[in-house]
Amino acid sequence: xxxxxxxxxxxxxxxxxxxxxxxxxxxxxxxxxxxxxxxxxxxxxxxxxxxxxxxxxxxxxxxxxxxxxxxxxxxxxxxxxxxxxxxxxxxxxxxxxxxxxxxxxxxxxxxxxxxxxxxxxxxxxxxxxxxxxxxxxxxxxxxxxxxxxxxxxx
Amino acid sequence: xxxxxxxxxxxxxxxxxxxxxxxxxxxxxxxxxxxxxxxxxxxxxxxxxxxxxxxxxxxxxxxxxxxxxxxxxxxxxxxxxxxxxxxxxxxxxxxxxxxxxxxxxxxxxxxxxxxxxxxxxxxxxxxxxxxxxxxxxxxxxxxxxxxxxxxxxxxxxxxxxxxxxxxxxxxxxxxxxxxxxxxxxxxxxxxxxxxxxxxxxxxxxxxxxxxxxxxxxxxxxxxxxxxxxxxxxxxxxxxxxxxxxxxxxxxxxxxxxxxxxxxxxxxxxxxxx
Numbered sequence: 001x002x003x004x005x006x007x008x009x010x011x012x013x014x015x016x017x018x019x020x021x022x023x024x025x026x027x028x029x030x031x032x033x034x035x036x037x038x039x040x041x042x043x044x045x046x047x048x049x050x051x052x053x054x055x056x057x058x059x060x061x062x063x064x065x066x067x068x069x070x071x072x073x074x075x076x077x078x079x080x081x082x083x084x085x086x087x088x089x090x091x092x093x094x095x096x097x098x099x100x101x102x103x104x105x106x107x108x109x110x111x112x113x114x115x116x117x118x119x120x121x122x123x124x125x126x127x128x129x130x131x132x133x134x135x136x137x138x139x140x141x142x143x144x145x146x147x148x149x150x151x152x153x154x
Numbered sequence: 155x156x157x158x159x160x161x162x163x164x165x166x167x168x169x170x171x172x173x174x175x176x177x178x179x180x181x182x183x184x185x186x187x188x189x190x191x192x193x194x195x196x197x198x199x200x201x202x203x204x205x206x207x208x209x210x211x212x213x214x215x216x217x218x219x220x221x222x223x224x225x226x227x228x229x230x231x232x233x234x235x236x237x238x239x240x241x242x243x244x245x246x247x248x249x250x251x252x253x254x255x256x257x258x259x260x261x262x263x264x265x266x267x268x269x270x271x272x273x274x275x276x277x278x279x280x281x282x283x284x285x286x287x288x289x290x291x292x293x294x295x296x297x298x299x300x301x302x303x304x305x306x307x308x309x310x311x312x313x314x315x316x317x318x319x320x321x322x323x324x325x326x327x328x329x330x331x332x333x334x335x336x337x338x339x340x341x342x343x344x345x346x347x348x349x350x351x352x353x354x355x356x357x358x359x360x361x362x363x364x365x366x367x368x369x370x371x372x373x374x375x376x377x378x379x380x381x382x383x384x385x386x387x388x389x390x391x392x393x394x395x396x397x398x399x400x401x402x403x404x405x406x407x408x409x410x411x412x413x414x415x416x417x418x419x420x421x422x423x424x425x426x427x
Contacts, residue, residue, distance in 0.1 A: 002219055002222060002223065003219075006213075006214055006218070007208075007211035007212060007213045007214070008207040008208050008210070008211050010211075010212050010214040010218075011207065011210040011211040011212035012210060014212050015210060015212075020215075023212075023214070024214060024215065024218050024221075027218060027222070028218065028221060028222050028225060031222045032225065042183075044183065044187060045183050046169075046170065046196065046200060047197075047200045047204070049200070049204050049207070050170055050200050050204070053203070053204075054172040057172065058172070118171055118173060119171060124173055125168060125173050137163075139164075140163060140164030140165070140167075140168060141163070141164050142164075143164050143167045143168065143171070144162065144163075144164035144166075144167045147167045147170075147199055147202055147203070150203075150205070150206055151198055151199070151201075151202040
């Protein structure tokens with residue numbers, strides 16, 4: 001299982017915490033969690049990977065909200081870790097920082113932001129709606145459109 | 155529910171991204187189970203996110219693998235041990251309790267079974283006793299009934315005899331022993347109105363089996379047959395033949411069934427009116 005999924009999970013975690021050290025720590029926690037909670041996995045609720053990656057994301061996002069992470073963030077180069085409240089957030093990010101090039105190619109900045117905030121920052125849809133002052137229904141359909149575009153890719 | 159509308163609402167995407175509440179998650183799970191179309195759509199979204207993650211893959215340092223593999227058995231062990239202790243204690247008490255309960259119920263069952271068997275045997279014995287007693291009682295009852303019948307008969311006979319004796323038209327003639335048997339005696343009751351004749355043997359020698367005593371009435375010196383009688387039953391008056399008139403009665407020993415004329419050599423009793 002480690003061999004099959006570690007790269008995908010580590011990649012996701014790393015993208016969230018932006019640190020090798022933390023990403024490794026969280027990946028280890030993640031596999032422990034997966035191991036201990038494996039009986040909780042319900043095949044009827046979805047794929048194994050979806051379940052695992054959500055565990056990974058939750059652990060990583062929790063980490064980014066911890067004091068430890070916030071302190072580390074302050075000591076790091078500020079430029080790289082823009083506050084998520086920053087309105088110019090999306091524009092300031094370099095393409096490789098955001099992630100996949102293909103994603104950039106197919107998604108417009110709006111969609112990109114949306115997935116970024118939801119998937120890697122752990123924003124809820126209503127938080128995003130509030131943040132960008134758009135209706136919740138619109139957030140939902142935009143997320144759908146974005147993922148639909150991703151589907152076209154693979 | 156319009157499936158297409160449901161799909162385009164973006165709820166499945168939110169589901170895959172883990173952006174729904176527990177309640178909403180549960181609802182989506184139910185919907186997906188109910189509609190194959192939704193299942194297909196969900197699968198496509200999951201695949202997309204999987205591919206997305208794969209394209210973001212970053213191989214962790216080789217050392218991480220060892221660290222995780224090593225930490226898991228440890229975690230597993232402590233977890234399993236604590237679990238097994240917990241389970242063991244619970245199961246142990248449960249098992250111990252059930253064994254005790256089983257033993258108790260088994261011994262109770264055995265005890266009551268033997269009690270029941272004893273009771274059964276006792277009941278059987280008592281039933282047999284009852285039957286025996288009932289049979290005995292029946293026997294006694296029957297015997298008593300017979301006795302009573304006999305007594306009643308004898309009383310009836312005695313009453314008849316008594317009424318005969320008390321009847322004013324009855325003449326009682328005492329027959330005395332002659333030279334052959336001086337101690338013999340008998341009484342003849344003769345009702346002059348009805349002409350009934352009865353004899354009550356007081357004492358007569360038992361006759362040989364081929365002979366019988368015969369009573370004669372003497373009418374003007376001529377013997378008239380008054381019938382044979384036995385000496386076996388001396389309790390009651392024996393009715394013999396009717397006699398219209400007589401001056402005396404005599405008893406002779408004759409051949410069985412009686413003779414037309416008396417054998418004077420074998421005259422035992424004689425009595426005059």
